[in-house]
Amino acid sequence: MVSCGRCGGRAEVRPEGRPLCGRCFTELYERRVGETVRRYGMFARGDRVAVAISGGKDSASLLFSLRRLFPDLPMAALHLNVGIPGYSEECEREARRLAEMVGVDLILYDTRRELGISTPDFSRTPYRRRICSPCSTVKRYLLNRLAWERGFTKLATGHNLDDVAEALFSLYLHGDVGQLVRLRPLSPSPHPKLLARVKPLWGVTEEESRIYAELNGLPFKRDPCPLSAGSRSRERKAVLGEVEGRIRGFRRTLVSSHLRSFLPLLEGRVEAPPLLECSSCGMPSSTDPCAFCRRVEMARRASARRPSGE
Amino acid sequence: MVSCGRCGGRAEVRPEGRPLCGRCFTELYERRVGETVRRYGMFARGDRVAVAISGGKDSASLLFSLRRLFPDLPMAALHLNVGIPGYSEECEREARRLAEMVGVDLILYDTRRELGISTPDFSRTPYRRRICSPCSTVKRYLLNRLAWERGFTKLATGHNLDDVAEALFSLYLHGDVGQLVRLRPLSPSPHPKLLARVKPLWGVTEEESRIYAELNGLPFKRDPCPLSAGSRSRERKAVLGEVEGRIRGFRRTLVSSHLRSFLPLLEGRVEAPPLLECSSCGMPSSTDPCAFCRRVEMARRASARRPSGE
Numbered sequence: 001m002v003s004c005g006r007c008g009g010r011a012e013v014r015p016e017g018r019p020l021c022g023r024c025f026t027e028l029y030e031r032r033v034g035e036t037v038r039r040y041g042m043f044a045r046g047d048r049v050a051v052a053i054s055g056g057k058d059s060a061s062l063l064f065s066l067r068r069l070f071p072d073l074p075m076a077a078l079h080l081n082v083g084i085p086g087y088s089e090e091c092e093r094e095a096r097r098l099a100e101m102v103g104v105d106l107i108l109y110d111t112r113r114e115l116g117i118s119t120p121d122f123s124r125t126p127y128r129r130r131i132c133s134p135c136s137t138v139k140r141y142l143l144n145r146l147a148w149e150r151g152f153t154k155l156a157t158g159h160n161l162d163d164v165a166e167a168l169f170s171l172y173l174h175g176d177v178g179q180l181v182r183l184r185p186l187s188p189s190p191h192p193k194l195l196a197r198v199k200p201l202w203g204v205t206e207e208e209s210r211i212y213a214e215l216n217g218l219p220f221k222r223d224p225c226p227l228s229a230g231s232r233s234r235e236r237k238a239v240l241g242e243v244e245g246r247i248r249g250f251r252r253t254l255v256s257s258h259l260r261s262f263l264p265l266l267e268g269r270v271e272a273p274p275l276l277e278c279s280s281c282g283m284p285s286s287t288d289p290c291a292f293c294r295r296v297e298m299a300r301r302a303s304a305r306r307p308s309g310e
Numbered sequence: 311m312v313s314c315g316r317c318g319g320r321a322e323v324r325p326e327g328r329p330l331c332g333r334c335f336t337e338l339y340e341r342r343v344g345e346t347v348r349r350y351g352m353f354a355r356g357d358r359v360a361v362a363i364s365g366g367k368d369s370a371s372l373l374f375s376l377r378r379l380f381p382d383l384p385m386a387a388l389h390l391n392v393g394i395p396g397y398s399e400e401c402e403r404e405a406r407r408l409a410e411m412v413g414v415d416l417i418l419y420d421t422r423r424e425l426g427i428s429t430p431d432f433s434r435t436p437y438r439r440r441i442c443s444p445c446s447t448v449k450r451y452l453l454n455r456l457a458w459e460r461g462f463t464k465l466a467t468g469h470n471l472d473d474v475a476e477a478l479f480s481l482y483l484h485g486d487v488g489q490l491v492r493l494r495p496l497s498p499s500p501h502p503k504l505l506a507r508v509k510p511l512w513g514v515t516e517e518e519s520r521i522y523a524e525l526n527g528l529p530f531k532r533d534p535c536p537l538s539a540g541s542r543s544r545e546r547k548a549v550l551g552e553v554e555g556r557i558r559g560f561r562r563t564l565v566s567s568h569l570r571s572f573l574p575l576l577e578g579r580v581e582a583p584p585l586l587e588c589s590s591c592g593m594p595s596s597t598d599p600c601a602f603c604r605r606v607e608m609a610r611r612a613s614a615r616r617p618s619g620e
Contacts, residue, residue, distance in 0.1 A: 172482050173563055175571025239556045246549045253483055261485025269575050 013211050022215045029212045033065045033200050040185040042198040043154065048074040050107070050147035050195075051156045053098060055079070055091025059158035060098050060218040061209040062201055066156065067102045076105040078146055078155075080139055083111055083118025090221050097219035109146055111138070117299035119227060124302035132231045134295045141292035145283060147195055159199045162206040165251035166237045168258050181270040184263065191275055191284040205251070323521050332525045339522045343375045343510050350495040352508040353464065358384040360417070360457035360505075361466045363408060365389070365401025369468035370408050370528040371519040372511055376466065377412045386415040388456055388465075390449055393421055393428025400531050407529035419456055421448065427609035429537060434612035442541045444605045451602035455593060457505055469509045472516040475561035476547045478568050491580040494573065501585055501594040515561070 002011040004021035006028070011019035020028070037043060051066060053059040063077055079095040081088045092108070099106035112118050122134045147155050164183065171180045189196040201209060213220050228234055244250045277283070278290035285291065312321040314331035316338070321329035330338070347353060361376060363369040373387055389405040391398045402418070409416035422428050429445045437444050457465050474493065481490045499506040511519060523530050538544055554560045587593070588600035595601065 173557075173560070173567060175567030177571050177575060235556070239553055242552060242556075243549055246545070246552075247483075250483070257483060257485030261487050265487060265579050266575060269579070 013215070015205070015208050015211055025211060026215055029061075029204060029208055030065050030069055032203050033062075034069045036185060036203045037066075037069070037198075037200050040198070040202075042156075042186050042200060043070065043073060047154050048076075048152045049154045049156055049198075050076055050078050050143070050150070050152040051104075052143050052158070053077045053079050053095050053106075054158070055094040055098075055221045056158070057213040057218070057220045057222075058160050058201060058206065058209045060094070060220040061204075061212045061216075062156060062158040063098060063102050063104070064216060064218055065212070066200060067104065076107060076150075076152070077102070078107045078143055079109070080142055081108065081110040081112075082135060082139065084120060084225065084227060087221075087223070087226055088118075094219045094221045101219065107146055107150065109142060111142075115296055115300075117296055117303060121299035121303045122295075123227075124305065125298045129230070130232075131227050132233065134298070135227075137291050137295050141283070141290070144193075144195055148193055152195060155195045155197045157197065157199055158201055158209070160201045160204055160206050160209055161251055161255060162237055162240070164199070164202060165254050166233060166240055168254055169240060170232075170236060177266060177270050178272075180258070181263065181266045182272075183258070185259075190272065193284050202255075323525070325515070325518050325521055335521060336525055339371075339514060339518055340375050340379055342513050343372075344379045346495060346513045347376075347379070347508075347510050350508070350512075352466075352496050352510060353380065353383060357464050358386075358462045359464045359466050359508075360386055360388050360453070360460070360462040361414075362453045362468070363387045363389050363405050363416075364468065365404040365408075365531045366468070367523040367528070367530045367532075368470050368511060368516065368519045370404070370530040371514075371522045371526075372466060372468040373408060373412050373414070374526060374528055375522070376510060377414065386417060386460075386462070387412070388417045388453055389419070390452055391418065391420040391422075392445060392449065394430060394535065394537060397531075397533070397536055398428075404529045404531045411529065417456055417460065419452060421452070425606055425610075427606055427613060431609035431613045432605075433537075434615065435608045437608075439540070440542075441537050442543060444608070445537075447601050447605050451593070451600070454503075454505055458503055462505060465505045465507045467507065467509055468511055468519070470511045470514055470516050470519055471561055471565060472547055472550070474509070474512060475564050476543060476550055478564055479550060480542075480546060487576060487580050488582075490568070491573065491576045492582075493568070495569075500582065503594050512565075 002019045003009065004011045004024050005018050006020060006024040009021040009024070012022045013020055013025050015025065043049065049066070051059070051063045053063055066073070066075065077095065077099045079092060079099075081092045095108075096106060119131060119135045119138075122131045123129065125134070127134050143155055143157075167183055168180070170176075171183065185199050185202040187197045224234070240251060273286040275284040275286060276288045278285045278288055278293055280289045280293040283290055283292070287294075289297075312329045313319065314321045314334050315328050316330060316334040319331040319334075322332045323330055323335050325335065353359065359376070361369070361373045363373055376383070376385065387405065387409045389402060389409075391402045405418075406416060429441060429448075432441045432444045433439065435444070453465055453467075477493055478490070480486075481493065495509050495512040497507045522528075534544070550561065583596040585594040585596060586598045588595045588598055588603055590599045590603040593600055593602070597604075599607075
């Protein structure tokens with residue numbers, strides 16, 4: 001029997017090679033999430049938090065741990081159904097089960113019903129197979145808009161250390177300083193209609209969230225999105241996984257160097273583009289029409305061209 | 311027969327997968343070195359250039375190509391013998407052969423003869439197996455000092471794209487902004503006793519320099535330094551080689567993003583430490599005694615402790 005490196009009990013899991021029992025792991029995971037929230041001042045008195053849940057392990061662990069850590073914080077879950085056949089329905093079901101289990105309200109939004117579009121429509125636009133890009137533009141916009149319309153003050157997402165490291169790696173590689181300066185645990189609100197965004201899982205890995213979700217019996221969909229196979233971000237994550245195997249602590253080091261050394265230098269040297277108002281939807285944006293309205297228009301046209309019966 | 315992708319002749323080499331004949335490859339290599347020199351204004355009228363040659367392929371290709379490209383530029387070669395048994399003697403021999411072949415004066419410096427120390431002495435200091443670090447401090451200092459004492463105005467080294475990418479990767483990973491701001495193709499002189507340094511091979515890979523040295527029959531030592539086995543920089547280069555296999559053009563992208571996006575932002579925000587004068591050797595340094603004098607002292611003590619006959 002391998003014993004828990006913390007309490008000496010029976011080890012059940014081995015995150016980053018350290019044997020731990022389920023109870024100790026859960027405690028450590030929640031402690032880390034709590035520390036991240038407090039260190040970056042993510043929540044303040046009066047906040048109402050919308051937690052974006054996708055049906056996957058990260059956002060399930062996010063909602064569950066936040067509820068445990070901050071039982072008095074007003075909180076609801078937000079879920080978008082983007083209409084991916086054989087996938088989105090199951091994600092929605094897991095999201096419903098999770099919200100019920102945690103005991104929070106769930107705000108559901110179905111892009112087919114509300115907008116007449118679904119993510120697969122983008123495969124018939126110039127995006128073709130690079131479908132993750134317009135899908136995330138649409139989701140980012142909708143999550144903010146839904147939360148803002150309902151009077152929430154913060155939007156929490158399940159981005160984990162692996163996500164952040166992969167994004168940093170790509171942004172440093174390509175020298176995208178404008179995006180780098182925005183990659184932080186708490187992104188303050190730049191406009192009354194744009195909520196501050198927080199990433200409480202900034203300090204935990206994908207593997208840790210999977211273990212936490214499993215240990216706590218959270219409902220989540222295991223398979224990744226079928227349309228993301230071969231996507232750049234999934235490819236890059238695989239590469240970073242290999243680098244981590246060769247350079248221990250690679251991801252954490254990259255993320256902490258960003259926060260400690262680069263962000264303070266870049267801040268104030270990189271100007272955010274001025275915000276206009278989208279003449280179509282009225283939301284703030286650096287372009288008019290905004291990126292969301294242009295994507296929706298593209299998808300609608302593609303969908304109209306679709307032969308009937310397809 | 312595979313044909314040269316440029317002239318249609320018989321392909322002899324395949325740098326980065328492109329088949330080329332020897333003549334076209336040599337032309338392209340020299341064109342790239344020439345472009346790097348001109349783009350960054352590495353040499354000016356009145357310059358006298360000391361070219362550091364190690365006995366290896368990179369500096370051999372550097373000296374040979376510079377001599378061809380700039381036949382009227384006053385130039386000499388500098389070689390340090392750092393006393394590594396079974397290695398340094400051969401390096402010195404190749405350096406002598408190269409200087410003779412190219413037809414430039416060779417300035418030779420033997421650290422055992424002149425200073426009473428050799429690189430292996432550092433294995434008996436707290437550096438132990440991390441011997442590359444003090445060895446490069448000693449070499450950097452001596453190359454500058456020898457060139458400065460002899461009235462040279464620029465010091466050229468054979469750092470290639472792989473070296474630069476590896477250094478950038480480590481510096482970005484650890485957020486070492488102070489060093490990052492100094493990593494550039496031409497480092498201007500910060501003090502009359504510290505020469506401007508240039509890296510004309512900044513844009514060519516290690517593989518390309520090896521091919522160029524082979525095609526042109528340059529004398530060079532093939533084996534890497536036996537003391538660098540397992541060194542961090544060699545490990546990191548292997549990792550970056552793997553990343554390059556997954557992300558095509560990774561090294562070039564990293565280097566060009568550094569130059570284009572980060573350097574301009576970091577410049578002026580990072581202050582160089584003030585230069586003092588080393589009370590031991592009189593050279594400018596941020597510490598007193600300077601890093602070189604401290605390393606030499608360490609090696610001398612270690613060498614004095616060595617049992618006779620070892």
